[in-house]
Amino acid sequence: MPSQFSARVDTNRDLGGGYVVLEFAAEGGGLGDVVAGQFAMLRGDWGRELLNPRAFSVLWSAPDGRFAVLLKAYGRGTTRLVASQPGARVTVTGPLGHGFAPPDGVRTQLLVAGGVGLPPLHLQARQSAARGHAGVTELYYGGRNRDDLVMLDDFAAWGVRAVLATEDGSAGIRGFVTAALEERLVEAQRSGEQVEILSCGPTPMLAAVRKIGLRFEVPTWLCLEEEMACGFGVCLGCAVPVHGPRPYLYCCSDGPVFEAKQVRWP
Amino acid sequence: MPSQFSARVDTNRDLGGGYVVLEFAAEGGGLGDVVAGQFAMLRGDWGRELLNPRAFSVLWSAPDGRFAVLLKAYGRGTTRLVASQPGARVTVTGPLGHGFAPPDGVRTQLLVAGGVGLPPLHLQARQSAARGHAGVTELYYGGRNRDDLVMLDDFAAWGVRAVLATEDGSAGIRGFVTAALEERLVEAQRSGEQVEILSCGPTPMLAAVRKIGLRFEVPTWLCLEEEMACGFGVCLGCAVPVHGPRPYLYCCSDGPVFEAKQVRWP
Amino acid sequence: MTAAPRTAAIDPASVDLRTRMGALELGDPILAASGCFAYGQQFADFMDLRRLAGLSTKGISPKPRFGNPLPRICETASGMLNSIGLENVGAEAFLAEKLPFLRELGVSVWVNFFGEDFAAYVECARLLEAGRGQGIAVLEMNISCPNIKKGGIEFGTVPEVAHRLTRACVDVTDLPIVVKLTPNVADIVGMADAVAQAGAAGVSLINTITGMAIDVRTRRPRIATMYGGLSGPAIKPVALRMVHQVATALPGLAICGMGGIVSGEDALEFIMAGASCVQVGTANFARPDAALVVVDELRARMAELGIASVSEIVGCIRPIAPEAPQVTE
C-alpha cells in the first residue's frame, strides 16, 4: 500500500560522474517493502515554480523508514535534489507501480542497465542475492565512460557476474552493452539455457533491448520512464503505447515494468 | 554611480523579534559610499517563481565592498532572504535613489523610526556621529513591543538620545512614538529651537508623521516604500502621488526620500 | 495608502465554511477539479475522501475514449501543459462502475461531461440524467476542450453556439448544469451571459489556457498534439480576473472558480473575487489531499483575518480608494 509521508535528506553521497545517492530518513511512515522497479514520487520545498513531484526508482528501503535513490542532475527538479543538503525536507509518495518478478530459479535473469536506470536492477540483484538466487543473475551495464558505471562493488559482493561496456572503451568492452547481450543470447540459444531480460535505462537503449529480446524470443521486461505528474493513475499523463485492446496503458499504475512485446514502439 | 555585482551572505545575525541583519561580501564591486536612505535591489537564486529583486535600505557599506541590510520575513522574497545561509549568492544593484541630507549643524534632526524602517535612520545617525553631529540628532523609535526595538546599543554608543515607545508598554512609553514626537515639537516651538524630521517606517506611521510635520510646519522628510520591480526608473511601477505639476514621481529614482508636503496623501 | 483593516482574529473552529452554489449547498467551498482527481478511487489510498466537500470527475463522453498520443504532459514555469485527449470510460461504464463508489462517499459529485459534437453533448446529458438520484449533484458541461478536434472550439468561443448547446442539454435533464468556460476568449462575460440565459445553473471558471512548449534538442513540441492546456499557479491571475469580471457583470450567476489554487489564501482570493466555491486541480498531483490542505489553510486564514463565514465575503472586493486630489500650482 502506497502512502505519503515526509522525509529528510540523511546523506548526499557523490559517486562521481554526476551520480549521487540520496539517502532519506522518513519522519513517520516509510516505503516499507519495495519490489525492484517500484518507484517513489519526491518533491522538495520547491515553491510554485516546480509543481509536480519527480519519479525515482527505489534503490533500497529499510524497515526503519530509511530509503535511497540514485540520480543525476538532468532538468530543474533533479538539479535541486542533487544539490540538496542533509536535513532538507521532501514529500514522498510510494512505493508506486509494479516491479520485476523475482528469479524463478529456472531462468537466468540478465539485467541490462544504463545510466540512472541502474536502481531497479541493483535492487533486483540485492533481493535475488538475499534469496540465494544470485547465481541466476547477471548484469549487463553500459555507459559512455567508466564514470557512468557506479556501484559495481555491490554486484561483486553479491556474486553477480557483471559485463561492462563503455562507448569510449575506458571500462569493459568498447561499444554498446547490447552487443554483449546479443552474444550472451546466442550462447544461451546454443546451449538451450533459459534466460529472461530485465532492463532499465535510457530510451534508445531500451528500444534496442526490446528489439533484441523480440528477435531472440526471450521474455523481456522493460522498466519505462515517462513524464509523470501524479504517479498513481489519476492525471493520465504517463501513457505508454501498447498493443492489445487499448492503445495505451499507464507507466505509473500499469508499469513502470512492461513486457517488451506489449510495448508499441517502432 | 550605481552598479550591479554579485555578493555572498557573510553572516546572518538574528536580532530577535524576527529581525535579521544580513551582512554581505561583494565579489568584485560593492556599493561604495552610500547616503542614508539609499537602497539596493537584492535577488537570490530564486529561479523563475520570483522574478523581481527586492529593495532594501542600506544599513552600512564598507570600502572593502561589504555591506549590510536589516530585514524581517514578510512575503516570499524576504522569507527566502531571512532563511539564507552564509555563502548564499545574491545579485545586488545599488546604491540607488536619493537619501537624506546630513544635519546642517543648525537644525536638530529628529529621526522617527518604526520596524524595518530603521536602517536609513541608523545610517544617518552613524554618519552624523562620524561627522561630529551626533548632538543634533535624536531618535524616536516605536514598535509593538520591546522585540521591535533593535540595535539600540549603537545609538547609545554614538551619543544619540533615544525616545522609545511600544504599543504594549514593554519598553519606553506606552503608545505610538508619534505622541512623543508631538511633545518634542511643542517644546521646540516654545523654545524656538529649529528642528527637522526624518522618518522611515510603516506607511500608517509615515502618514501620521507627515500630518504632524505639516501641522507644526517643520521640514519633514519621509523615506517611502513602494512596490518596485526595476529600482531605477525604468518600469514606472513605483509611482508616488505628489502635488505639483505632475501627479506622480517615482520612489526609486526621485526618492525614496520625499518631502512630506510634496506627498499627495489624504 | 490603503491600510489593512485591523480585525480581531477569531477561533478557527467558529469559522463557518458553508457555501451555496446556486441552489446547491456545500459543507465547504473546496472541491477537487475535473481531470485532476480521476473518479476518486485512486485517492482512497491516501486520504479520507469523505472529508471532501465535493469533486468533479474526469470528463465523460457518451462512448469511451482512449486519449491522445504521448507525450501528453510537461511542466512549465509555475504551471504544466496537458493534452490528455479527454480519455474516459464513457457514460455507461461511469454510471455502472464509478458512480456507486462516489455515491457511497456522500460528497457532492459533479460529473464533468462533453461530446464530440452537438448531438453527442445532448446525448451525454441525457445518459447522465439517469444518475439523478443515484449520487450526481451537478453536471459540469465542459465546452472548452482544446484537445478535441472536430470544431469543438466554437462551443467555447461563440456565445450563440454555447447558448444553443446549453439550452439543448438543459432541456434533457433535471440536474443542474454548470457550464465550464474556456479562458481562450476575448470576452468571458459574453460567454457567461450566453450560457446563463440558456438556463445554466452557474459557470466554472476557468479551464486551461492553450499553450506550447518546445524541446530545443529534438526540435519538436513537448506535447504530441503540439498544443496543450496550461494549468497551475501561472494562470491564477487570469482566472481571478475572469471570475471577477463575470461576478461583477452578472451578479446573479453562481461561479465556481479555479486555476492555480494551491493554498487557502489562493482560495480566499477566488472567493473574494466572486466565486461561491472553487476547485483544486493541478495541486492534487503534488499531494492527493491538496483540497483538504486548502480547506484547513482557508479556515486558519479566515480566522486570522476575523472573517466569520464564507458567505459574507463572496465577491467582497472593492476598488482601491481614490487618491487625494492634486494641488498643481
Place this chain on the structure above:
Amino acid sequence: MTAAPRTAAIDPASVDLRTRMGALELGDPILAASGCFAYGQQFADFMDLRRLAGLSTKGISPKPRFGNPLPRICETASGMLNSIGLENVGAEAFLAEKLPFLRELGVSVWVNFFGEDFAAYVECARLLEAGRGQGIAVLEMNISCPNIKKGGIEFGTVPEVAHRLTRACVDVTDLPIVVKLTPNVADIVGMADAVAQAGAAGVSLINTITGMAIDVRTRRPRIATMYGGLSGPAIKPVALRMVHQVATALPGLAICGMGGIVSGEDALEFIMAGASCVQVGTANFARPDAALVVVDELRARMAELGIASVSEIVGCIRPIAPEAPQVTE
C-alpha cells in the same frame, strides 16, 4: 521515443546570430521589450547599450501621459502584473529629447506607439514619421493596451477594426509598422492576418495577458485599476503557442516573439516556433543586461546543439513522429 539528434557541437564563435525581420537586418535576434527598457538612458549606467541588437521604447502617444494611480505592479507566480497606464513623454518630446540619444547608440530603434483613439494613432504615426532617417528603424504599433479605457479593446480584438487602423497608419509613414497584438483573443491568426493584409511589416507577439491579484487583508485588488497585464515566464507557453500558430498559418509574415524570455534556451524556443527575433521584457528588471545575457546563452546553446545560424532554425519545429500502428488482437 523521439530521440534527440546527436549533433556535433560547434565553436560558439562561429555561430551566425544574424537575422532578418522582414526587410530589417539585425546583428542578433534579441531586443529589449517595450515598457521594460524605458528610453534606454537609465541602463547606460549598468551595461554597454551598443552591444544590443535593438530595443523597443516605452509606448509613445501624441501627447504626454501621466499614467495610472498606484499600486501599479505586483508579483505573481513566475510573473508580474502591471498597470502603468502607458505613461510617456509624448511624441514631440520623444523626438527632441530621447531619440538623439538612441540614434547615437547605433542599435535598431523600435518606437512603440499608440493613441487614445483612432485619430490619435494616425496622428502619432504621422508625428513619428519625422524620425525616419533620425534613427527610428521600426514603428511598433501597440493595439493591445489593457490599461487605457476608451474602447481601446476593439483595436486589438476585432480584426476589421485592427485592419482599418493599421491601414490608416501605414498610409502616413514610410517606416515599417510592426503591429503588437494582444493575446486576449480567441483567434490570434485572424488578428495577425488582418493587420498583415493592411500592410503591417510584421507582428509582435505577445503583449501581456489581462490578470488580477487580490490582497485578502485589505479586500482590494493589488493593482489600482483592478486588472493589469501579466508578463514573465508564466505566460511563455501562451506566447509560444501564438507565435507557432501565426508562423504556421501565415508563413510569409515576420514575427517578433516575446513573453517570459529569461534565458537563451527560451529565446531558442521562440525562434524555433517561428519568430525571426524576440524581445526580452520583464527579465530586465532583475538585471539590466538581461538581453545581453540571453544573447550569450543563445550563442552557447546553439553551439552545443550544432546549430550554425539563426536563419536555418526559424520556424523549424516539426510534429512528433506518429506512433507505431496498434496490433489489437
